[in-house]
Amino acid sequence: MTSATSPKPAVDFHKLRLDGVYRMNDQNELMLRIKLPAGVLSVAQAGQVAELADSFAGGRLHLTTRGSIELHRVKAEDLPLIGRGLAAVGLTSRGACGGAVRGITCSTSFSAHFGTTQALARRLHRHFAGNPHFEGLPKKFKIAVEDGYQGARHLIQDVGLVLVEVRQDENLYDVWVGGGLGREPQAAILLEEKVAEKRIIPLIEAVVRTYCKHTAPPRRLKYLLRTQGESTFRRLLQQEQGSVPATLAAGGLDAAPEPGSNLKALTARIFAGDLDTTAFRRLVDLAARHTAGFLVLTADQNIAFAPRSEKDRQELNRQLTEGGLNGSAPEQRTIFRVCVGNHACRMGLCATREVAREALTHMPEAARDLSWAISGCPNSCSQPQLADFGVVTSGLTKDENGVRQPRFDLYRRTGQNLGEKIKTGLNLQDLMQNISQVLQ
Numbered sequence: 001m002t003s004a005t006s007p008k009p010a011v012d013f014h015k016l017r018l019d020g021v022y023r024m025n026d027q028n029e030l031m032l033r034i035k036l037p038a039g040v041l042s043v044a045q046a047g048q049v050a051e052l053a054d055s056f057a058g059g060r061l062h063l064t065t066r067g068s069i070e071l072h073r074v075k076a077e078d079l080p081l082i083g084r085g086l087a088a089v090g091l092t093s094r095g096a097c098g099g100a101v102r103g104i105t106c107s108t109s110f111s112a113h114f115g116t117t118q119a120l121a122r123r124l125h126r127h128f129a130g131n132p133h134f135e136g137l138p139k140k141f142k143i144a145v146e147d148g149y150q151g152a153r154h155l156i157q158d159v160g161l162v163l164v165e166v167r168q169d170e171n172l173y174d175v176w177v178g179g180g181l182g183r184e185p186q187a188a189i190l191l192e193e194k195v196a197e198k199r200i201i202p203l204i205e206a207v208v209r210t211y212c213k214h215t216a217p218p219r220r221l222k223y224l225l226r227t228q229g230e231s232t233f234r235r236l237l238q239q240e241q242g243s244v245p246a247t248l249a250a251g252g253l254d255a256a257p258e259p260g261s262n263l264k265a266l267t268a269r270i271f272a273g274d275l276d277t278t279a280f281r282r283l284v285d286l287a288a289r290h291t292a293g294f295l296v297l298t299a300d301q302n303i304a305f306a307p308r309s310e311k312d313r314q315e316l317n318r319q320l321t322e323g324g325l326n327g328s329a330p331e332q333r334t335i336f337r338v339c340v341g342n343h344a345c346r347m348g349l350c351a352t353r354e355v356a357r358e359a360l361t362h363m364p365e366a367a368r369d370l371s372w373a374i375s376g377c378p379n380s381c382s383q384p385q386l387a388d389f390g391v392v393t394s395g396l397t398k399d400e401n402g403v404r405q406p407r408f409d410l411y412r413r414t415g416q417n418l419g420e421k422i423k424t425g426l427n428l429q430d431l432m433q434n435i436s437q438v439l440q
């Protein structure tokens with residue numbers, strides 16, 4: 001038992017990772033990441049997140065490219081209260097960081113198959129999130145469910161599932177494995193085509209077991225594939241599939257509530273995914289009044305709405321326009337994914353939001369309609385290799401005054417694969433110069 005005068009126990013920051021918490025800086029401020037299955041958040045949950053952000057995170061939120069929400073500058077002593085606050089609305093941060101199956105992401109394209117992919121993503125979330133069998137992995141393990149090949153996000157997952165056929169009795173998915181970005185970007189390989197939905201969970205479990213058995217920390221699955229080769233990986237996986245009976249998938253809804261197949265979603269554009277709780281609450285209120293009661297965090301760090309009716313859609317559009325959030329404002333027109341960089345990340349080598357703002361002022365008019373992304377370090381959290389143009393902060397070098405300045409690599413994506421590096425080691429001025437000429 002600790003008395004009132006006992007010193008505070010030291011915080012084990014490494015252990016906190018599995019609870020979705022990273023240390024942000026030497027002042028021991030923390031980042032807490034909330035896992036949102038498929039990026040969907042009910043109005044009640046969103047209201048609670050706003051409350052928690054107000055009470056414990058200085059009234060700000062950050063939307064990630066994996067449809068999660070981060071609270072920054074949280075204190076260790078507030079974690080229990082935040083955890084209970086999240087649990088009260090069915091949310092968790094468990095497994096959002098560290099060696100665990102991370103939040104399951106899902107397409108937010110609102111296609112006709114929105115409900116189908118959402119249902120699978122939720123089923124995977126129920127099965128893997130917080131399940132001790134899938135914690136303590138060598139490193140993070142990312143799963144995404146996509147409703148098609150547009151966006152190519154299947155290429156950067158440990159397991160990427162792409163819906164390719166919708167049937168009366170069963171949906172079929174192409175299964176991709178072993179992708180990832182970071183310092184050594186690697187595109188996933190196609191493991192199996194047209195896998196029936198009922199085989200997906202046993203197959204992912206076998207991939208996770210193969211990964212754990214044959215990969216030392218802190219390596220990801222892509223390392224196993226690269227070092228062992230595809231044929232060895234397939235052999236190991238086959239052994240694993242045969243050795244342990246598959247866990248039965250729990251039943252559940254076959255499809256998430258369908259918002260309507262001719263849905264025309266509206267998106268609030270949030271620059272760099274960074275917003276305060278006043279703006280967030282306004283959006284939550286719009287969702288309460290004009291949707292079936294939920295909002296969706298997109299992979300481009302925006303917030304999408306599925307209006308209930310054409311009238312709701314018009315009203316929502318009017319409100320977003322009035323609030324300067326419908327994408328017509330200069331800062332919001334361009335899709336520009338921005339990681340937190342050194343604004344809130346220990347690994348960050350540059351002020352990503354400022355560099356992104358500067359880039360917007362330099363890029364040619366026609367490039368404003370292409371997709372862009374910037375990462376504050378080679379970890380590539382904003383997925384620069386999936387944007388038409390990507391910027392990775394590659395390191396720091398001293399300038400003539402001895403001040404450490406960031407260096408940047410510029411990526412260009414033109415085909416179906418990951419973007420390729422076209423310039424390396426640029427200083428800020430050269431980066432802007434190159435950005436002003438990207439279309440020449």
Ligand code: SF4
Binds near residue numbers: 339346349375377378
């Ligand atoms: S890319 Fe680097 S700087 Fe940006 S959030 Fe990820 S780890 Fe932090």
